Amino acid sequence: MIKNNKKTNNTSQFLSMFGWDSYFQNHFDNISSDNMFPARIIGVHKNNFLIGRNNKEMLVTLAGRLNYHKDTLFPVIGDWVIITDKVICDVLPRKNALSRGAAGTHGKQDLLPNKRQVIAANIDTVFIVSGIDNDFNIRRIERYLTLVYNCGLNPVIVLTKADLHQDPESYVGEVEEVAFGVPVHLVSATDPYGLSSLEPYLSKGKTIAMLGSSGVGKSTLVNNFYGKSIQATKVISKSVGKGRHTTTSRSLILMPQGGMVIDNPGIREIGFYDDEGGLDVTFPEIEHLAKRCRFHDCSHTHEPGCQVLQALSTGSIKKERLDSYQKMKRELAYLSDRQTKSADRVEKERWKGIALKIKAMNNKKNKRP
Ligand SMILES: Nc1nc2c(ncn2[C@@H]2O[C@H](COP(=O)(O)OP(=O)(O)O)[C@@H](O)[C@H]2O)c(=O)[nH]1
Ligand SMILES: [Mg+2]
Ligand SMILES: [Zn+2]
Incomplete structure (x- = not known):
């Protein structure tokens, strides 16, 4: 009994060392069963993952099921995962x-x-x-x-x-x-x-x-x-x-x-994935001025009453900084436009699926004696 307690204490001490907290504990309690333990990914190799476990490092593999979700569920460095028999069977929800x-x-x-x-x-x-x-x-x-x-x-x-x-x-x-x-x-x-x-x-x-x-x-x-x-x-x-x-x-x-x-290895290209408002936070002074432009959809390139261009002409905003903002803005606009388009496509596919089902149902009905 005492021995068991000691083991649990050691384990939880080890887990908190790696940043384990109630957020992960709650998720773990919801999905885990016997013979499963949590661990943090500390290294990612080609076909296996290195995890930290009771002051030792251990190589584990990935359950085939998770391999199908390369974008979302594929473990990355820093993830908390659930291990059973040296296999990662789940990835705990990420905080970020x-x-x-x-x-x-x-x-x-x-x-x-x-x-x-x-x-x-x-x-x-x-x-x-x-x-x-x-x-x-x-x-x-x-x-x-x-x-x-x-x-x-x-x-x-x-x-x-x-x-x-x-x-x-x-x-x-x-x-x-x-x-x-x-x-x-x-x-x-x-x-x-x-x-x-x-x-x-x-x-x-x-x-x-x-x-x-x-x-x-x-x-x-x-x-x-x-x-x-x-x-x-x-x-x-x-x-x-x-x-x-x-x-x-x-x-x-x-x-x-x-x-x-x-x-991390050097990232040569800093590509964005989607627009989550990061630009406004990086360029607060431009966003602040943009709110006061005459046209609410002002592109700050030629419009009359543009507060951003006004600030540029007085030198309170530097040209290089505005160029940098405009360039990222175009990129992010492109991404969100494309995401909207792909959402439209998904919706179209869905309706196509429904139409096919109705057609099949009608065919069945017509065939009935
Ligand atoms: N003079 C100087 N050289 C540094 C400093 N920090 C790193 N270096 C050198 O820069 C080179 C690249 O450093 P490294 O840590 O490998 O860069 P990493 O690619 O970002 O990991 C090495 O030759 C380092 O010795 C520093 O503060 N001063
Ligand atoms: Mg390095
Ligand atoms: Zn403007």
Whole structure:
């Protein structure tokens, strides 16, 4: 009896270490039966998944049934799953997910179907990591912010490689100008002081996902948090100021600080999946002005009485920022238009199905003696 209690305590302690809480417990209680236990996905390989289980790692496979739902039920890093006999038999409902349009869709929307690619699940904070080197790009940060807000997640901007610049604080100012209310942290791999400012995000049971191009220093951050080198990093190439693609498989790493970090591979194309209002959150000043344009469907390109163009002419909005907004707006409008069209198609199919059933019924009736 006592032994059993001890085992349960150990298990629940282990689960809370990985961020288990009443949300997952309730879902688990509803669907689980004997011989089933929950575990968190910490690594995704080709045909199997790595799970954390009582301080040990274990490779499991996926029940065939789940393979049919690649878009929705296919487990991703950070998911809580139910295991029985070394097989994942269910994925617990996600609190949230970091997802994007599948690779290759951005810029080629006419050629490829847009698919949701879930990158990671059950995340507390997303680090948008950017190096203040030749690769620094404020417009890319705006794109990442829109993506993160579209997923309903909390962004934090981490500027790395502060040691490469004489006045690194100027970058903080530049980023703060476009990222309203988003915490901006300046760090350098060589300075442990800056890194400690990120530790509050790493408290017990909390999960951080990192986004950022290859070479910005994500794996270096992971290694510094961990206290030793556990993720491979790449030697920087002097000519372009960035490293080559280094992280091959995603993994969720439990840190000594108590939290977890997901080191994602560099995402070259930040494609959107759908419009969930992330643009308004990223560009609040433009949305605010747009509400006061003379025409409610103003495109802010030529219309009289346009408050956005007015702000542009006085210099209170920068042209590059408006261009960035317009570009993403067009993309998102395209996606939602296509989603409406595909919903129409589903409705048509449904009516076609009903019509066929009625026809079949009538045929049957007519054949009756
Ligand atoms: N000077 C400098 N180099 C850094 C810093 N952080 C990372 N690097 C270098 O940038 C390169 C790419 O880093 P890595 O962590 O592999 O980037 P990742 O692709 O985002 O995981 C490596 O050569 C790192 O040593 C930093 O703060 N300062
Ligand atoms: Mg890396
Ligand atoms: Zn306008």
